[in-house]
Amino acid sequence: MENKLKKSLIAYLFILPAMIFLVIFVFYPIVASIPLAFYDYSVVGQSKFVGLANFSRAIHDHEFWVSVENSILFVGVVPPLQLLSILLAIFVNRKIKGISFFRVLYYIPVVTSMVAVSITWGWIFDPHGLLNTFMIEHGIFNKPISFLNDPRFALLSLMFITMWQGLGYYMMIYLAGLQSIPKELEESAYVDGATRTQALYKITIPLLKPYIWLCTFMSILSAVRVFDVVYVLTNGGPGDATMVTSVYQFQKAFTDFNFGYASAIGLLVAILTTALSILVFIYGGRKGGMSYY
Numbered sequence: 001m002e003n004k005l006k007k008s009l010i011a012y013l014f015i016l017p018a019m020i021f022l023v024i025f026v027f028y029p030i031v032a033s034i035p036l037a038f039y040d041y042s043v044v045g046q047s048k049f050v051g052l053a054n055f056s057r058a059i060h061d062h063e064f065w066v067s068v069e070n071s072i073l074f075v076g077v078v079p080p081l082q083l084l085s086i087l088l089a090i091f092v093n094r095k096i097k098g099i100s101f102f103r104v105l106y107y108i109p110v111v112t113s114m115v116a117v118s119i120t121w122g123w124i125f126d127p128h129g130l131l132n133t134f135m136i137e138h139g140i141f142n143k144p145i146s147f148l149n150d151p152r153f154a155l156l157s158l159m160f161i162t163m164w165q166g167l168g169y170y171m172m173i174y175l176a177g178l179q180s181i182p183k184e185l186e187e188s189a190y191v192d193g194a195t196r197t198q199a200l201y202k203i204t205i206p207l208l209k210p211y212i213w214l215c216t217f218m219s220i221l222s223a224v225r226v227f228d229v230v231y232v233l234t235n236g237g238p239g240d241a242t243m244v245t246s247v248y249q250f251q252k253a254f255t256d257f258n259f260g261y262a263s264a265i266g267l268l269v270a271i272l273t274t275a276l277s278i279l280v281f282i283y284g285g286r287k288g289g290m291s292y293y
Contacts, residue, residue, distance in 0.1 A: 030270075036263035043257060054264035064265060066240045067248040068272075074159060074226055074244065075276075079219035081163045082170045086208065089174035090200075103175075107168040114165065114228035121161045122148065122233050148233055151241035158242055161229050166222065170215045177211035178204070217280050224273050245269045 037055070040048040058064050092103045109117060124130045127144035135141040147157040181204065189199045205212075227246040230236065236243035236251070245265065253262035 033263045033266060036260050037267045039260045041258075041260040041263075043259070047260075050260070054261045055268065057261060058264050058268055063240060063243065064245075064248060067236075067243045067245045068269075070155060070240075070242060071224055071226075071244045071246075071269075073155065074162070074223040075220055077159050078163050078166075078223045078226075079216050081159075082166055082215055082219045083212070084163075085167050085170035085215070086174050086205075086212075088167060088171040089178055090204075092171065093175055093178045103172075106171055109165045109167075110169040110172075112165075115232055117165050118161065118229045118232040121157075121164075121229075125157055149238050151238055154234055154238060154241045158226075158229050158233065161233075162223070162226055166219065170219070173215055174208065174211055177208045181207050213280075217277070220280060221273070221277065224269070224276070 125147035132144040147153045234242040249265045
């Protein structure tokens with residue numbers, strides 16, 4: 001018993017530094033920002049209690065709802081596209097020479113700074129960049145397209161960059177899922193005359209359900225919190241075409257110095273995100289075999 005208690009204490013000591021950082025830099029700022037939502041906060045002057053005025057302002061703020069709409073579009077497009085990672089995982093799960101190189105290659109964007117990724121894609125999407133040059137030289141475009149400055153393409157371009165960077169991350173999770181599936185199941189299906197496609201839909205995909213729901217859940221949270229790529233490449237523009245809630249909140253706090261209103265926006269978004277997460281998790285728990293513990 002004493003030995004078991006000693007092992008538990010050692011385990012808690014290992015996670016203690018991480019918990020201290022989480023409390024100081026994550027949990028405390030979240031809790032401290034809640035009272036700000038009820039104040040007209042001034043950095044240098046006297047703050048004034050305004051009750052629910054900041055929330056009322058957000059509800060009647062057209063730009064805020066545009067940012068919510070764009071965030072919902074992100075959630076509606078990016079998480080479904082992460083399912084393409086399953087195809088990548090199936091590809092790199094094969095035992096062929098040099099496959100480890102491809103696993104590393106696809107994972108490199110995950111460990112690369114989103115700022116560096118954004119700047120690189122900014123060069124590629126530039127009217128005089130690599131993509132436009134290639135398309136014009138091959139007769140696909142007649143003239144350059146300003147992907148990041150045209151409201152028709154700006155949000156889609158940012159969605160593509162976000163999805164591209166996350167593919168390797170979700171690929172590794174799906175790869176772990178594929179390698180946990182007993183080979184005997186697929187081999188038995190082939191002996192019974194099943195094709196590769198039938199084995200994929202009847203055996204592999206059903207057994208990957210917990211991983212699919214886990215990746216979908218994490219992808220939704222990432223899409224709601226998307227910030228770096230938008231802030232670096234468009235800062236919400238052109239107009240409000242790429243304005244998302246995180247960038248709008250940041251602008252209200254650190255450009256307009258309206259911390260009270262920014263806190264109210266953050267609290268509203270947190271409530272919406274929590275409700276969405278609970279719904280996805282409950283549905284995923286029922287359909288995907290995810291556990292609640």
